[in-house]
Amino acid sequence: MSNRYDINDDNALVIDINHLTKNYVTAAGQITVLKDVNLHVRRGEMVAVMGPSGSGKSTLLFVLGLFQPPSTGDYQVAGVDVLSLNRDQQAIFRREMLGFVFQTCDLLENSTVYENLELPLIYAGVPRRERPDRIREALRMVNLDHRVHQPSNRLSGGERQRVSIARALVNEPEFILADEPTGQLDRENSLRVLEYFTKITEEARTAMVVVTHDGMTAEHCTRKCVLTDGYLNG
Amino acid sequence: MAIGKRKKITVAELDRIRRRGAGPMRYYDLVRVSVREVMRKRRRYIGVLASIALGMAGFIVIITMGNDLKKNFNNDLDLLGGATIINVMFEPQNLERQEWFRDRTLEAIARIPGVLDITTVALKTSAVTTWHDRLFGFNLVGCEANYWKVFSFNAKAGRLFDQRDVDEGARVCVVGADLARQIFGSEDAGIGQTLSIDDNLYTVVGILGGVRAGDRALFVFLPITTAKARVVGISQPYSAYVRCATWDDVGSVSKAVPGVVKANQIDRGLRVNVAWEPLKQVQRIFWWVELFIYSSIVATMILGGFGIWNIMMATVTSRTREIGLKKAMGALDSDILYQFLFEALCVTLSSSVFGVILGRVGIEYMSRMLGSRPPEGLFVFCLLMGLGFAAILGVGAGLYPSIRASRMQVVDAMRYE
Numbered sequence: 001m002s003n004r005y006d007i008n009d010d011n012a013l014v015i016d017i018n019h020l021t022k023n024y025v026t027a028a029g030q031i032t033v034l035k036d037v038n039l040h041v042r043r044g045e046m047v048a049v050m051g052p053s054g055s056g057k058s059t060l061l062f063v064l065g066l067f068q069p070p071s072t073g074d075y076q077v078a079g080v081d082v083l084s085l086n087r088d089q090q091a092i093f094r095r096e097m098l099g100f101v102f103q104t105c106d107l108l109e110n111s112t113v114y115e116n117l118e119l120p121l122i123y124a125g126v127p128r129r130e131r132p133d134r135i136r137e138a139l140r141m142v143n144l145d146h147r148v149h150q151p152s153n154r155l156s157g158g159e160r161q162r163v164s165i166a167r168a169l170v171n172e173p174e175f176i177l178a179d180e181p182t183g184q185l186d187r188e189n190s191l192r193v194l195e196y197f198t199k200i201t202e203e204a205r206t207a208m209v210v211v212t213h214d215g216m217t218a219e220h221c222t223r224k225c226v227l228t229d230g231y232l233n234g
Numbered sequence: 235m236a237i238g239k240r241k242k243i244t245v246a247e248l249d250r251i252r253r254r255g256a257g258p259m260r261y262y263d264l265v266r267v268s269v270r271e272v273m274r275k276r277r278r279y280i281g282v283l284a285s286i287a288l289g290m291a292g293f294i295v296i297i298t299m300g301n302d303l304k305k306n307f308n309n310d311l312d313l314l315g316g317a318t319i320i321n322v323m324f325e326p327q328n329l330e331r332q333e334w335f336r337d338r339t340l341e342a343i344a345r346i347p348g349v350l351d352i353t354t355v356a357l358k359t360s361a362v363t364t365w366h367d368r369l370f371g372f373n374l375v376g377c378e379a380n381y382w383k384v385f386s387f388n389a390k391a392g393r394l395f396d397q398r399d400v401d402e403g404a405r406v407c408v409v410g411a412d413l414a415r416q417i418f419g420s421e422d423a424g425i426g427q428t429l430s431i432d433d434n435l436y437t438v439v440g441i442l443g444g445v446r447a448g449d450r451a452l453f454v455f456l457p458i459t460t461a462k463a464r465v466v467g468i469s470q471p472y473s474a475y476v477r478c479a480t481w482d483d484v485g486s487v488s489k490a491v492p493g494v495v496k497a498n499q500i501d502r503g504l505r506v507n508v509a510w511e512p513l514k515q516v517q518r519i520f521w522w523v524e525l526f527i528y529s530s531i532v533a534t535m536i537l538g539g540f541g542i543w544n545i546m547m548a549t550v551t552s553r554t555r556e557i558g559l560k561k562a563m564g565a566l567d568s569d570i571l572y573q574f575l576f577e578a579l580c581v582t583l584s585s586s587v588f589g590v591i592l593g594r595v596g597i598e599y600m601s602r603m604l605g606s607r608p609p610e611g612l613f614v615f616c617l618l619m620g621l622g623f624a625a626i627l628g629v630g631a632g633l634y635p636s637i638r639a640s641r642m643q644v645v646d647a648m649r650y651e
Contacts, residue, residue: 095564
């Protein structure tokens with residue numbers, strides 16, 4: 001299958017979502033959580049998706065991350081129709097093209113920073129000799145390269161989130177998806193994390209979608225979308 | 235490396251990566267991650283590890299030492315009934331000369347697999363001696379030095395004559411306990427005395443003892459060489475006693491003996507006597523003992539397997555979020571499956587390594603206790619069987635939890651609190 005995605009275009013369309021809906025069937029009947037959602041994110045863009053609780057932010061995040069399929073609609077990432085991929089292809093696509101930053105950091109227990117960053121490289125089949133350089137480079141982006149062998153449970157909240165960002169970066173993704181990345185951080189650490197996000201999108205021209213309800217986080221984004229009652233505006 | 239290196243991927247490329255599958259390096263990495271995970275959470279596996287290790291050690295000790303144990307057990311039980319002693323004899327035939335055992339026949343019988351020892355006896359049923367003007371009649375037996383070993387006899391007082399006495403044709407004798415009391419007044423009093431038997435003088439060197447010595451309490455024993463040279467009217471060795479290594483050998487040896495005899499001499503009047511009833515009783519007792527031991531080992535191992543299954547299920551549940559995270563990072567279902575499977579294998583294999591070490595210690599201890607040494611090859615065989623069984627146990631007990639982990643939906647795993 002041909003792919004028209006132009007890797008030399010600094011403004012190439014990375015995320016292309018059209019008329020996307022998501023329904024859930026519950027005991028009370030069918031609920032439509034996402035209604036005719038359209039989202040287009042280009043390289044270097046950092047898009048904030050805001051909305052109140054229950055507005056469908058998490059559902060959109062799970063659809064964007066290929067964790068669950070939408071009910072209807074089109075979804076392309078870097079020119080690939082990701083909805084047509086099977087389970088294994090989606091997993092491979094996720095590790096090659098997507099990076100995730102979660103609110104709770106979700107670093108592996110009883111592991112060092114290095115081991116946390118090594119795991120995506122193992123899954124991607126990166127040779128062992130290449131891993132230390134790539135891990136240090138990713139940590140350097142978030143100024144944590146001096147903590148490479150530190151146990152993750154000895155890091156502060158801000159440091160843990162930065163490790164989480166470095167882990168999202170280590171496989172050189174085209175698109176980073178962040179879920180409330182500053183939700184558990186104080187203002188100072190939040191600002192630092194957002195600076196790293198800006199740096200990543202500006203320097204690496206990576207596309208980023210940040211799901212948040214924090215105004216300050218949204219202000220740092222290049223564009224802001226609001227999800228209300230399943231509709232995405234902006 | 236440059237963060238933000240431009241990447242483009244096609245469906246064909248995705249398929250190519252999928253088809254390429256996990257190379258040896260990936261498996262090595264997954265094993266490494268699994269071992270690390272088990273090592274860091276080793277406390278939760280201690281109970282299961284101990285259970286499998288003990289089962290494995292028991293298995294190795296029983297299998298490796300089983301034969302030596304059986305021989306030892308056989309010796310102890312045999313004292314009660316002589317279940318593993320086969321009596322082979324030539325019966326007198328009408329008008330025909332009664333046959334007796336030739337040396338080459340005895341040597342050939344001794345070479346039959348399962349034969350531990352063989353001894354012959356020459357008999358004179360009406361020997362007499364005088365002591366302080368009193369006359370005593372008794373059975374006189376000429377026998378080999380290994381006669382004592384075949385019947386598990388020992389010296390109640392003094393010593394039993396040995397191979398050197400037999401080789402030299404020494405004029406020594408061993409006296410049955412009752413006869414010694416009748417002649418000398420007590421058992422100890424006869425030691426060192428000189429007895430006149432059929433006009434020849436013999437020094438009493440010992441009094442016969444042992445569980446089965448009661449049958450021969452009125453006998454006098456001479457080295458067979460001495461008896462043949464000096465006793466007038468002593469019989470030829472018409473009768474031989476074959477001691478089998480274990481009761482399992484009795485059947486095959488008793489079947490083989492007639493053929494071997496026939497191949498070496500005339501077998502006219504040959505009769506093979508086996509104490510089948512005591513033998514069956516002994517076998518029955520040991521069968522129950524074996525059943526009990528093996529059942530205990532299997533139960534221990536199965537409990538260990540259930541323990542692993544249970545722990546792995548709990549581990550999968552408690553690490554649901556981690557599984558979701560790994561899948562979000564791009565782990566394939568097979569990566570998750572192998573990781574949990576390797577963790578289960580790591581627990582069972584390390585348990586079996588501990589089991590092998592414990593088993594080795596047990597073997598060393600039992601070897602000293604039994605005074606025998608099992609073949610190293612048997613230990614290595616048990617070791618390999620133990621490792622193989624541990625691998626089967628690991629895969630068997632870890633497979634379902636691993637499949638469950640691998641099939642988990644990312645969205646469910648990520649939402650799991």
